[in-house]
Amino acid sequence: MYLGIGDVVRDRADMAVGIVVGVTSRATGNRVAVYVSGDAVRLSELYDLDLLARHARQISTGRRVLALVVLVLSVLAAFYGCLSAHALGAGWLLMFLSGLGGFTAVLTAYQWCGHLTGPRRFRV
Template sequence: MYLGIGDVVRDRSDMAVGIVVGVTSRATGNRVAVYVSGNVSGNAVRLSEPYDLDLLARHARPTSTRRGVLALGVLVLSVLAAFYGCLSAHALGAGWLLMFLSGLGGCTAVLTAYQWCSRLTGPRRFRV
């Protein structure tokens, strides 16, 4: 299971809901530090086994204006790549199927590069 700091999890032992605050390594294996608020003893950080946790929600930052403009720019670039691919295939005398596949390939190449870049710069997840 991949967890990130800020993810909301539920502990199966007592159904307590908490937020992941870290991961620790012990001789017996990895433990996940979970911040649980409002239990009987007050607010507390507890260490839980990873297999005892259910993931309820992922922590995600809201999209910034800069990132939205970048996504729009990538979308426009991918449409231009698709158009150029179709136009190039048409100039070489290809049929409609090859023109469509050429445009789809150009669009997919640009969007895949954007997805990989956003995945590399996104929040880290820890394997526990």
């Protein structure tokens, strides 16, 4: 299971809901540090936890603008791919696939950058 700092989990032992604050390493195995109500931190085994929600930050204005720019660039890449295939005398199917390839290439590069700069998840 992949967990991140700030994920909301529930301990099956007593159904306590808490927030993941870290992972500790012990001789018996890894344990997850969970912040529960009452200003307490408890160490729980991984098999005792249920993931309830992932921590997600709101998107900043700069990232929204970047997403819009990438969307416009991907549409332009699709248009250019269709136009280039048409200029070479391709049929409608090859034009469509060329446009889809250009659109997908730009969006995939954007998604990879998002995964590299996004919140870290650690394997427990």
